Amino acid sequence: MEPFQIFDNLYYVGIDWVSACVLETTDGLILIDSLYGKWINPMLANIAKLGLDPADIKYVLVTHGHFDHHGGAERDPATLRHKGGDDPGGLGTG
DSSP: OOOEEEETTEEEOOOSSSOOEEEEETTEEEEEOOOOGGGHHHHHHHHHHTTOOGGGEEEEEESSSOHHHHGGGGGSGGGEEEOSSOOTTOOOOO
């Protein structure tokens, strides 16, 4: 699935069956959900297709604890900022 602008500075960068979005800010990018496994690199490629640099990702927000939404955040745990309190997915907070 090709990336697209949702509105203003929010873009869809996921695949056809799992969502991931990137929010462009003046301080860098905020990735909302991070896919997993073999889908991480296509997601990063989608960010680049928009003319954005994946190296500019400052935070990763995970909407919930399902592996297909947080697996990519495990690539760089220092950037993980978990949205929410107790999560049965076991992510905890960053």
